[in-house]
Amino acid sequence: MNLQQLTITEAHNKIKNKEITATELTQSALDEIEKSNPKINSFITVTKDLALNQAKAIDEKIQTGEEVGILAGIPVALKDNILVKDLKCTAGSKILENYTSPYDATVVERLKQAGAIIVGKTNLDEFAMGSSGENSAYGPTKNPLDHTRVPGGSSSGSTAAVAANQCIFALGSDTGGSIREPASFCGVVGLKPTYGRVSRYGLIALASSLDQIGPLTKTVEDARIIFEAIKGKDKFDSTTADDSQAAPTEKADNLRGIKIGIPREYLNEETKGLESEVKDSVSQAIEKLKSLGAEILQINLPHTEYVLPVYYLIMAAEASANLARFDGIKYGLSEGNSLLDVYLKSRDRGLGAEPKRRIMLGAYALSSGYYDAYYLKAKKVQALIKNDFDQAFKSVDALVTPVAPTTAFKLGEKSEDPLTMYLSDIFTLPVNLAGLPAISIPSCPVKEGVLPVGLQIISNQFREDLLFKIAGIYENLKL
Amino acid sequence: MSITKEQIEHIAQLARLGISDEEKEKYAAELSRILDYFKKLEQVDTKDVLPIKQVVGINNVTREDESSAFENREKIVSNAPATEGKFIKVKSIL
Numbered sequence: 249m250n251l252q253q254l255t256i257t258e259a260h261n262k263i264k265n266k267e268i269t270a271t272e273l274t275q276s277a278l279d280e281i282e283k284s285n286p287k288i289n290s291f292i293t294v295t296k297d298l299a300l301n302q303a304k305a306i307d308e309k310i311q312t313g314e315e316v317g318i319l320a321g322i323p324v325a326l327k328d329n330i331l332v333k334d335l336k337c338t339a340g341s342k343i344l345e346n347y348t349s350p351y352d353a354t355v356v357e358r359l360k361q362a363g364a365i366i367v368g369k370t371n372l373d374e375f376a377m378g379s380s381g382e383n384s385a386y387g388p389t390k391n392p393l394d395h396t397r398v399p400g401g402s403s404s405g406s407t408a409a410v411a412a413n414q415c416i417f418a419l420g421s422d423t424g425g426s427i428r429e430p431a432s433f434c435g436v437v438g439l440k441p442t443y444g445r446v447s448r449y450g451l452i453a454l455a456s457s458l459d460q461i462g463p464l465t466k467t468v469e470d471a472r473i474i475f476e477a478i479k480g481k482d483k484f485d486s487t488t489a490d491d492s493q494a495a496p497t498e499k500a501d502n503l504r505g506i507k508i509g510i511p512r513e514y515l516n517e518e519t520k521g522l523e524s525e526v527k528d529s530v531s532q533a534i535e536k537l538k539s540l541g542a543e544i545l546q547i548n549l550p551h552t553e554y555v556l557p558v559y560y561l562i563m564a565a566e567a568s569a570n571l572a573r574f575d576g577i578k579y580g581l582s583e584g585n586s587l588l589d590v591y592l593k594s595r596d597r598g599l600g601a602e603p604k605r606r607i608m609l610g611a612y613a614l615s616s617g618y619y620d621a622y623y624l625k626a627k628k629v630q631a632l633i634k635n636d637f638d639q640a641f642k643s644v645d646a647l648v649t650p651v652a653p654t655t656a657f658k659l660g661e662k663s664e665d666p667l668t669m670y671l672s673d674i675f676t677l678p679v680n681l682a683g684l685p686a687i688s689i690p691s692c693p694v695k696e697g698v699l700p701v702g703l704q705i706i707s708n709q710f711r712e713d714l715l716f717k718i719a720g721i722y723e724n725l726k727l
Numbered sequence: 728m729s730i731t732k733e734q735i736e737h738i739a740q741l742a743r744l745g746i747s748d749e750e751k752e753k754y755a756a757e758l759s760r761i762l763d764y765f766k767k768l769e770q771v772d773t774k775d776v777l778p779i780k781q782v783v784g785i786n787n788v789t790r791e792d793e794s795s796a797f798e799n800r801e802k803i804v805s806n807a808p809a810t811e812g813k814f815i816k817v818k819s820i821l
Contacts, residue, residue, distance in 0.1 A: 334802075350802035444783045457782065486788040557765035568742060575743065577817055582808035587818040592745025604744055608735065609758060611742045622765070627778030629771050634779060666757055667764060683782030709783055 251276040252323065252413040256470045259416060260318045263310065270310070270321030270365065274303040277323035277367045281414045288390040288399075290408040292328050293336055294368040299323070302365045309363075319477055320363030325409040325418040328369040329376055329452040330461065332356050339452045340374040340384040340402075343574050343581045343598025353450020354485065355419060355461050355478045362477050367415050370405025375571065376421055376454045377602045378402045379429055379672050382663050385600055390659070391434060393699065397656040400430030403464065407434045410464045417474055418464040423454045424559055425651070425676025427462045428688035432651035432702020435694035437719070438464050439471045442709045443683035444489035446475075447482035455566040456487070458559075458680040468689060468720040472497060475712060489710075497716040504541035506718065509644035510534060513552040514675060521653045521671060529691045529701035530650045536725055537648065537718075545644055549636040549678070554629050556670060559677040561613050561626035568610030571603060605666060634682040641708045646718055649675050651688045651702035679706055687715045693726055730759045 251273050254262070262268045278296055285291050306321045326332060329339045331349040333356075338344045352360065359366070373383035381389040381404025389404040391397040392412035399408040403420025407430035410418050420427040422440035431438025439462045446461045453459060463474035481488045515527060538544050576582035576594025583597055584590035599607070613622035640647060652672055662669045679686045688702040703722075707714040735755045739746050746754070797803070800813075809816040 347806055348802070350797075350799045350806070442783065444785060483790070487785060489783055489785055551771070554768060554771055557768050560761070561765065561768075572743075576808060578815060579806035579808075585818070587820055588743075589745075590818055591743035595743055596745035596747075599744070604746065604750075605754060605757060607742050607744065608738045608754060609761065611738050612730075612734075612758070612762075615738070615741065621769075624778060625768050625771075625773065628773035628776040629768060631776050631779045632771065632773070634782065667761055670761075681782075 250280060250413045252280055252416055254416060255467050256318060256322055256416060256473050259322055260320070263321045264316070266310070270303040270306040271300065273321055274299050274323055274365045274367065277415050280412070281367065284392070284412050284414060287395060288392055288408050288412055289387050290370055290389050290405040290412065290414060291325070291368040292338055292340070292371050292386050292405070295335060295366055298335070299365050299367045306363050306365070317362050318473060319359065322364050322417065323367045323415040324359060324364045325368055325370045325406055325415045326356065326366060327372050327403050327406045327418070327420045329372060329421060330356060330419060331450040331452070332366060332369070335369060337369065337452070338386070339376070340372040340386060341598065341600065341603070342385045343594070344579070345581065347579050351450065354447035354482045356450060358478050370409055370418065372404055373402035373602070374600045375452065375567070375603050376402040376423060376426055377567070377606055379425065379669055380404070380657070380662065381430070382659065383600060383602045388659060391656050393434065393694070394656065397658055398433065400433035400652070400656065402426040403430050406464050407431055407436060407438065410434075410436050410466060416466070417470055419461055420464050421451055421459055421461050422680070423458045423563060424680050425673045427464060428651050428676050428686060428702065428704060429673065431464060431688040432700065433656035435690045435700030436464055436466060437468055437471050438462065438688045439475060439712070439715070440679065440686050441475060441479065441712060442489075442491070442685040443680070444487055445479045445491050445685070445710070445712070447485040447488050449482055449484035453570040455563040456570065457566060458563060468687070468716060468723050471687065472716045491710055494710045495713045497713040500717060500721065502541040503537060503718060503721055506542045506646070507545060507644040508537055508542045509545050509547035509640050509647045511549045511552070511647060511649060512546050513549055514649045522650070523654045525655055525699070526650050526653060526701050530703060533691045533703045533722070534648060537722065540721055540725070547640045547644060547647070549640065551629065551633045551636050552678070555633060555678045555681065556674060558626045558629045558633060559681055560609065560670060561622050562630065562681070564606045564610035565614050565623050566610070568607045568614065571599070571607055574598065602666070630681050633678055637678070637682045637684060645707065646714050647706040649704045649706065651675060651704040655699035655701060675704060683709055685709070685712045685715055687719050689719045689723060730755050730762065
């Protein structure tokens with residue numbers, strides 16, 4: 249059996265009972281990566297020495313009878329926009345091909361303290377800009393379930409690694425759906441926490457008001473375990489919130505008393521591009537939730553049609569500011585003779601088409617004469633979009649929606665027209681705009697030859713407990 | 728609405744992107760299409776709406792103005808394309 253198929257709890261128990269060692273568990277991950285990475289290209293860097301050293305340290309602790317936590321010895325893959333000290337960090341871009349991080353991201357520090365084993369840095373759309381995994385300067389990642397299809401993005405490698413059992417869990421980042429959408433396409437669990445619940449210190453920023461790091465796992469319980477390990481206020485990230493008062497996850501075996509809202513605008517006849525497989529799968533899921541005792545209500549999110557422009561204007565504006573630092577001066581690719589030449593050449597040679605596109609869109613939206621019409625307008629409509637959700641949560645506990653309008657599409661299918669690619673995020677984007685937590689879970693157990701469909705559950709800010717409760721009970725159905 | 732090649736040149740200059748002539752035409756067409764789609768925002772009445780400041784309500788996080796040295800200074804400087812001693816070397820700005 250591929251040991252990477254174990255859940256965190258199962259693996260932890262085997263390690264505690266000395267059935268397997270951390271080194272054995274780690275070696276199995278490294279072996280699997282060596283075998284399948286050439287086919288799916290999920291890893292940019294494999295950290296064999298680091299991993300085996302970390303595993304050895306855990307095994308020594310266990311030998312001497314020291315207590316180890318639940319994550320001790322558990323192999324994790326990290327999206328290559330999360331900094332690990334002394335490791336290369338590329339953000340999927342040529343411009344950082346030679347960059348070595350001098351420090352650990354806070355989430356990495358916490359995982360290291362918990363004893364998790366870092367097996368490598370995973371592939372991603374360049375600077376987290378993309379929804380397919382095709383925008384990487386290190387080649388596209390393939391969907392492990394069908395190598396002719398995309399795994400989704402931008403956390404393409406992290407998601408593929410978990411789905412391909414190259415590791416037990418991974419970390420990704422989500423700005424507009426970059427954890428949830430690949431989770432949907434690959435049939436795994438992906439959580440985007442409430443904005444501010446997980447530190448962004450050491451995450452290469454895309455859009456600072458929207459980015460969040462989150463877990464990609466095989467089960468809902470695993471996602472909860474990781475979330476507990478990485479969340480919490482961080483003095484190095486002033487945008488983290490004090491979430492110590494947040495409700496813990498309640499144990500239950502049914503959903504009686506839970507009210508679930510279905511946004512009218514998401515599943516109706518006019519919803520552009522909604523594949524029938526997705527619509528049917530989500531409709532069946534809603535019936536299952538009803539059978540578990542949940543009350544299903546229709547709610548309205550009237551500003552849904554404005555989500556895409558609002559998201560792209562805000563995200564591009566912030567991205568243009570965040571990517572200004574990649575200028576050939578302090579780090580990264582550097583070419584050119586005069587100062588201006590260094591800026592122009594380094595950025596032209598080092599940045600891919602999608603980053604260039606978004607940087608220019610953002611610069612335009614913020615520029616003199618256009619700021620009011622674009623950026624400021626988008627910030628105002630964002631307030632209306634958030635208000636839609638505030639109103640909805642007055643009558644329901646959670647919302648259930650599709651994650652993406654389609655299942656995993658073929659490589660190259662959507663890469664001709666940027667707008668077509670952007671439209672695949674319509675269900676995930678508003679969640680980031682409103683700062684809400686959301687989880688993507690497989691709508692049914694992954695079957696051979698059937699492309700997975702993700703179910704998205706959204707709750708109010710700081711109510712991850714409801715996500716874990718609803719998703720956990722649904723997952724137990726296994727139908 | 729059409730973004731012209733000249734407008735792209737201006738934006739590319741602002742963003743310090745040394746893109747080629749062909750790229751300028753390509754991006755002009757793409758950005759035009761994207762911004763056309765975004766025009767629908769004009770339909771929304773935002774007369775008395777305040778722009779969102781911070782989505783979870785965090786405000787004015789402060790700390791004592793105390794500094795501490797980063798212990799890995801050499802590693803930071805070693806990433807720079809050009810150095811001189813312990814300094815990062817840049818092209819002349821004057």
